[in-house]
Amino acid sequence: MKKAQFVKAGQMKIVDADMPKIQADDDVILKIVRASVCGSDLWAFRGLEPKEENSENSGHEALGIVVDAGPAITTLKKGDFVIAPFTHGCGHCAACRAGFEGCCLSHDDNFSSGYQAEYARYQHGQWSLIKIPGKPEDYTDAMLASLQSLSDVMPTGYHAARTARVQKGDTALVIGDGAVGLCAVIGAKLRGAKRIILMSHHEDRAKLGREFGATDIIEERGDDAVKKVMELTNGAGADAVLECVGARQSTQQALQSARPGAVVGRVGLPHDSKFDLAQTFYRNVIIAGGPASVTTYDKGLLLKAVLDGEINPGKIFTKSYTLDQIQQAYQDMADRKTIKSLIKF
Structure with a gap:
């Protein structure tokens, strides 16, 4: 599969990578439908914070289709269309119950990365992944952009x-x-x-x-x-x-x-x-x-607000790119030529 890689400050590239596999009982493998570049991704791209050269991309915002799931996953099935929050709350610890799963106490791997790719492994998906009604083809590009914003920025x-x-x-x-x-x-x-x-x-x-x-x-x-x-x-x-x-x-x-x-x-x-x-x-x-409570807010308020047309946060994506254009997607955000870059697959 194709995957973006951080080369060094100012440089991204596409590499061939192995398909992700189920490694834990609560893993979910996603076929990525939409991804994006976050402002936090730009800190290393601009050389403002250290990051190992030729390392995994820091992409952590995605919509996807479930293609495989571990035996502990009972809330989703193959073919489900989902929002992949950048945090992976468990739903039952004190932090999650209080609505602060960005600080989930059950996991020491609570944050996503590597989602600027054709496929991705999502960890701890039982509670945190959010099912979207229907399939991607049921939605307009504008609605898919708003749904993509629900993975992090909104x-x-x-x-x-x-x-x-x-x-x-x-x-x-x-x-x-x-x-x-x-x-x-x-x-x-x-x-x-x-x-x-x-x-x-x-x-x-x-x-x-x-x-x-x-x-x-x-x-x-x-x-x-x-x-x-x-x-x-x-x-x-x-x-x-x-x-x-x-x-x-x-x-x-x-x-x-x-x-x-x-x-x-x-x-x-x-x-x-x-x-x-x-x-x-x-x-x-x-x-x-601190880190946002993506699952709590999406399930409780934001997904419905988007589907009902009450809010349209997808307008923050002012330019779209293919995965092969990942360098331009980063550079345009760094140069303020776009507010936020959307990656379409």
């Missing part, structure tokens, strides 16, 4: 809203206009935010943010952006802050833009080892967030 955006404790009538601030930030706008709207402020420096992303529910756009950067938040909130700050970048500046902006007693929901993968918690103490700002 639940991650919703997780920012949930962990920031967005309530009906709140003013929510979203920091980051990438795919996660745009999905966080959708998440904040679903939870009833009355006002959604999006920090965006790109016209195409700001336009999509408004379509998703943003009421205000802040184009300023750094301290000027924080000042603008304060102007828009009459000096109080936002009721909830959704931090969707993970950089030092975005985290600082989040803390400085939150009103006293507000919650900052962080889903941007942190890339700063130093963090001064003292600055939050005298403002009573609460910090929350």
Whole structure:
């Protein structure tokens, strides 16, 4: 089969690889229907974090067809069309029962990789895999794109809203206009935010943010952006802050833009080892967030919202590629020529 491989910073390639096999009783083998490039994949591609050369791709977002399953799998059968969450919760530990399967206590291999490929082995599929009604051919390309977003980016955006404790009538601030930030706008709207402020420096992303529910756009950067938040909130700050970048500046902006007693929901993968918690103490700002609860959100809310046409997060995929075009898919995202790259099989 064909599979993408990380060669070195700035370079991806397609290689021939062995077909994946069942290795554990709760494994599921998937024929990939859609995959995508995540913003977190770009850290190594841009050379901003170490990754072994000629190693497995970090792709972790997919839709697939079940082609084989281990003997412990009773919830799915061959031919089922599924969302493959990037986390592999068990469904019964304390974390999963609380709706935080991104931190599942049963598995030490809770995160996906290698899904930019024609086939993939999905571990611990009994509870975490999400069956989609029908078959891929029953859906339009646009609907398949929205379903693909449910494997990571849309639940991650919703997780920012949930962990920031967005309530009906709140003013929510979203920091980051990438795919996660745009999905966080959708998440904040679903939870009833009355006002959604999006920090965006790109016209195409700001336009999509408004379509998703943003009421205000802040184009300023750094301290000027924080000042603008304060102007828009009459000096109080936002009721909830959704931090969707993970950089030092975005985290600082989040803390400085939150009103006293507000919650900052962080889903941007942190890339700063130093963090001064003292600055939050005298403002009573609460910090929350982490890996998203994909299975919980999809089963409980998001899959139905997509199928019913209530939300259309697939619009974040502004360019599509074949697997053979994986280098271009990465490069275009790195160069901001697309918001998010969709891989079609």
